Amino acid sequence: MKRFLGTAVAACMALAGAAAHAQETADSIYFGGPILTMEDEAPRVEAVAVKDGRILAAGREADIRALASAETKEVDLGGHTMLPGFVDAHGHVGMVGILSVYANLLSPPDGEVRDIASLQQTLRDWADKHGGKAPLILGFGYDDAQLAEQRHPTRDDLDAVSKDVPVAAIHQSSHLGAFNSAALALVGITAETPNPEGGVIRRIGDTQEPNGVLEENAFISAISKLTGKPKPEQAMAMLRAGTELVASYGYTTAQDGRTMPGQLAMLKAAADKGLLKIDVVSYPDVLMMKETIGKEVSRDYKNRFRIGGAKLSIDGSPQGFTAWRDRPYYNPPAGYAKDWRGYPAATEEETISAVDWAFENDIQILTHANGEAASDLLIKAVEQAEEKYGPGDRRPVLIHGQFLREDQVDAYKRLGVFPSLFPMHTFYWGDWHRERTVGPELVKNISPTGWVRERDMMFSTHHDAPVAMPDSMRVLSATVTRVSRTGKLIGPDQRVDVETALKAMTIWPAYQHFEEDSKGSIKEGKLADFVILSEDPTAVAPETLDEIKVLETLKEGETIYKAE
Numbered sequence: 001m002k003r004f005l006g007t008a009v010a011a012c013m014a015l016a017g018a019a020a021h022a023q024e025t026a027d028s029i030y031f032g033g034p035i036l037t038m039e040d041e042a043p044r045v046e047a048v049a050v051k052d053g054r055i056l057a058a059g060r061e062a063d064i065r066a067l068a069s070a071e072t073k074e075v076d077l078g079g080h081t082m083l084p085g086f087v088d089a090h091g092h093v094g095m096v097g098i099l100s101v102y103a104n105l106l107s108p109p110d111g112e113v114r115d116i117a118s119l120q121q122t123l124r125d126w127a128d129k130h131g132g133k134a135p136l137i138l139g140f141g142y143d144d145a146q147l148a149e150q151r152h153p154t155r156d157d158l159d160a161v162s163k164d165v166p167v168a169a170i171h172q173s174s175h176l177g178a179f180n181s182a183a184l185a186l187v188g189i190t191a192e193t194p195n196p197e198g199g200v201i202r203r204i205g206d207t208q209e210p211n212g213v214l215e216e217n218a219f220i221s222a223i224s225k226l227t228g229k230p231k232p233e234q235a236m237a238m239l240r241a242g243t244e245l246v247a248s249y250g251y252t253t254a255q256d257g258r259t260m261p262g263q264l265a266m267l268k269a270a271a272d273k274g275l276l277k278i279d280v281v282s283y284p285d286v287l288m289m290k291e292t293i294g295k296e297v298s299r300d301y302k303n304r305f306r307i308g309g310a311k312l313s314i315d316g317s318p319q320g321f322t323a324w325r326d327r328p329y330y331n332p333p334a335g336y337a338k339d340w341r342g343y344p345a346a347t348e349e350e351t352i353s354a355v356d357w358a359f360e361n362d363i364q365i366l367t368h369a370n371g372e373a374a375s376d377l378l379i380k381a382v383e384q385a386e387e388k389y390g391p392g393d394r395r396p397v398l399i400h401g402q403f404l405r406e407d408q409v410d411a412y413k414r415l416g417v418f419p420s421l422f423p424m425h426t427f428y429w430g431d432w433h434r435e436r437t438v439g440p441e442l443v444k445n446i447s448p449t450g451w452v453r454e455r456d457m458m459f460s461t462h463h464d465a466p467v468a469m470p471d472s473m474r475v476l477s478a479t480v481t482r483v484s485r486t487g488k489l490i491g492p493d494q495r496v497d498v499e500t501a502l503k504a505m506t507i508w509p510a511y512q513h514f515e516e517d518s519k520g521s522i523k524e525g526k527l528a529d530f531v532i533l534s535e536d537p538t539a540v541a542p543e544t545l546d547e548i549k550v551l552e553t554l555k556e557g558e559t560i561y562k563a564e
Contacts, residue, residue, distance in 0.1 A: 259311070
């Protein structure tokens with residue numbers, strides 16, 4: 001009955017639309033398969049007309065065909081399913097290209113690294129592929145939770161790859177990494193080097209000698225020194241590879257969260273040269289680039305690029321034990337204190353000041369907060385800023401929120417904080433969270449999409465690439481099924497239905513970005529941003545959602561990706 005009413009409404013809308021556009025003709029018409037609009041009034045239509053990169057009309061096929069001329073391109077979907085293009089709620093598109101440029105240290109299903117030995121061999125193979133002439137051997141994506149040894153590689157492990165050439169392995173979270181002796185020496189880390197604020201240099205036993213593993217600010221500073229400033233052509237090649245990869249999974253809008261100065265220059269240069277095939281919205285680091293953000297923030301794209309606001313990071317990685325909790329971790333690895341709670345990456349003063357500045361200037365701020373203590377501080381900062389500056393449509397965003405208490409969800413609703421959650425954690429790290437980080441009870445509530453919907457809150461989902469592959473169907477599957485890599489169900493009460501999960505990838509992240517009037521649904525006047533899937537996600541068994549393929553991605557009516 002609901003579907004019949006939706007079709008009837010769509011028919012009436014199409015009749016009205018066709019009449020209004022009687023003098024206009026479409027550049028292209030799409031028909032012949034399910035078309036999911038993400039519009040509650042008309043969730044499905046039979047056909048869509050496009051003109052000048054925007055949706056001219058959507059409704060019954062017979063009515064849409066009235067907008068055709070001899071020059072109109074007719075596209076038969078052949079039974080495949082069309083949806084609005086996916087909107088990336090949180091990722092790092094400027095870094096996504098690292099997945100195709102450096103050694104792939106990911107574990108199955110995204111890579112082949114299963115233990116320290118295979119990690120070492122992958123790095124050797126990458127070095128051999130480059131003729132043994134690379135000045136740096138760099139790999140991305142290892143996950144100690146998936147390695148047989150259940151630990152990070154050390155400098156000794158990486159010295160076995162090369163003693164002379166610097167070697168670095170970046171953790172999948174991008175919050176930690178391991179360096180060999182040559183790399184440590186190159187960046188100047190010794191036994192005398194103190195831990196930086198908001199970071200840790202891990203040591204060998206009871207000595208001060210670094211074991212090669214660096215956390216948070218220690219890692220970020222060291223990897224920046226190690227890799228140096230890439231050549232313009234290298235940076236541009238990586239950006240192009242990243243945007244192409246994201247587009248291949250159906251995303252027509254990408255986010256670059258926590259953009260650094262060099263990355264911002266690269267993104268601007270790419271936009272100026274007309275190299276961006278998808279829209280990219282940037283959120284520079286507020287602690288480093290406040291002045292730039294204040295001058296250049298905009299709701300309008302220029303050559304498919306804009307600065308949307310500011311990014312703040314309060315803590316680190318939940319799977320890496322650097323997220324800042326309000327209680328001890330359940331079962332931390334050897335070497336950690338039994339009461340280990342992680343630590344903040346930003347001070348209370350920095351956090352409150354950044355949020356205050358954003359509210360004062362009506363600038364959207366996205367805040368990375370994974371642990372409960374990090375959320376407590378974010379809530380405190382938003383409460384103070386809202387009391388000081390009053391209500392407004394600023395749409396502050398919580399990024400990740402893996403470990404949340406239910407009272408914190410209530411606070412976020414009260415304060416108008418938009419949650420962008422990371423349900424892919426249930427697949428990639430659900431088992432690790434159950435056994436090591438939060439334990440069998442609290443693991444049920446990681447990425448609490450169910451709590452959010454119980455409160456009638458919108459939310460978005462994200463992939464955080466390159467932390468995970470920007471696999472839209474994996475995002476969808478994890479949000480709906482919450483099944484881990486080993487097939488275990490992680491918190492059934494937090495699951496949502498397919499239609500809700502699709503909204504969290506389309507119309508709701510469009511709202512998050514202040515773009516709901518132009519993106520996120522198939523509706524007259526919006527951009528003709530589409531993705532075509534091999535199957536209808538609402539008509540397949542939930543456990544097969546991750547098997548659906550992206551066949552084509554269209555940006556403003558033009559194909560930017562097509563499966564071979």
